[in-house]
Amino acid sequence: MQGDDGDERGFFAERALPAPRAAKAAAEKPHYLGHRERLRTRFREAGAGALSDYELLELLLFRSIPRADTKGLAKTLINRFGSFAEVLGAPEHLLREVEGVGDAVALDIKTIAAASSRMARGAIGRRPVLGSWAQVIDYCRAAMAFEPREQFRILFLDKKNVLIADEVQQSSGTVDHTPVYPREVMRRALELSATAIILVHNHPSGDPTPSRADIEMTKTIIETGKPLGVIVHDHIIVGRNGHASLKGMQLI
Numbered sequence: 001m002q003g004d005d006g007d008e009r010g011f012f013a014e015r016a017l018p019a020p021r022a023a024k025a026a027a028e029k030p031h032y033l034g035h036r037e038r039l040r041t042r043f044r045e046a047g048a049g050a051l052s053d054y055e056l057l058e059l060l061l062f063r064s065i066p067r068a069d070t071k072g073l074a075k076t077l078i079n080r081f082g083s084f085a086e087v088l089g090a091p092e093h094l095l096r097e098v099e100g101v102g103d104a105v106a107l108d109i110k111t112i113a114a115a116s117s118r119m120a121r122g123a124i125g126r127r128p129v130l131g132s133w134a135q136v137i138d139y140c141r142a143a144m145a146f147e148p149r150e151q152f153r154i155l156f157l158d159k160k161n162v163l164i165a166d167e168v169q170q171s172s173g174t175v176d177h178t179p180v181y182p183r184e185v186m187r188r189a190l191e192l193s194a195t196a197i198i199l200v201h202n203h204p205s206g207d208p209t210p211s212r213a214d215i216e217m218t219k220t221i222i223e224t225g226k227p228l229g230v231i232v233h234d235h236i237i238v239g240r241n242g243h244a245s246l247k248g249m250q251l252i
Helices: 009-013 021-028 031-046 053-064 071-081 084-089 103-122 133-144 182-191 212-228
Strands: 152-157 163-168 196-202 231-239 242-245
Touching: 031 053, 053 071, 053 084, 053 103, 071 084, 084 103, 103 133, 133 152, 133 196, 133 231, 133 242, 152 182, 182 196, 182 212, 196 212, 212 231
Parallel strands: 196 231
Antiparallel strands: 152 163, 152 196, 231 242
């Protein structure tokens, strides 16, 4: 096409030049990418303590959901379950009930939970447990505090109070009760050549206050172990709202 004077230059001069590729890419860059980088920088420079629960959860979700804004989902999960720890401790089927959480995201969250529990357990291995009491409590809470059913766990110790085994009793528990058989506990202690044990169980209600049944059962296990040379150091009850030590409360 030509202008009235037959000169094509005017036509071509009026055409906009194509935007450079870099500028075009920058214009199309999703808004959340800058937010992700800022959050990563804060984590690298200031550590996890500088991040709120939902921001730490966002970091986790970045890998599970690489091409979307995860802030809203992180906040929804915190609101639903209460805290970062409770999101990790939530059962997989409940996680999948949250819109935006599919099988892959739920599995990633539970994988992080398992890694956290394994890390906490490593902190009490190969060292005297009674000298690492804070780590013992951290491990027990990470492993059991958010379980939806009651579990009964036994830490078996050698004569130096080093952890030999950490076992969950296989009896099926309900939301508020797990049957415990003192003779079975001691039989297993003798099989492992354990000279001391620590009893641990969770209260799914969240309140770790020991019940009368908890106290009586613990006393029965203590008496059963005495003639066998197996000491019960403590019975720890964990819940979302904290923990209780029967020995610390002078109940045993």
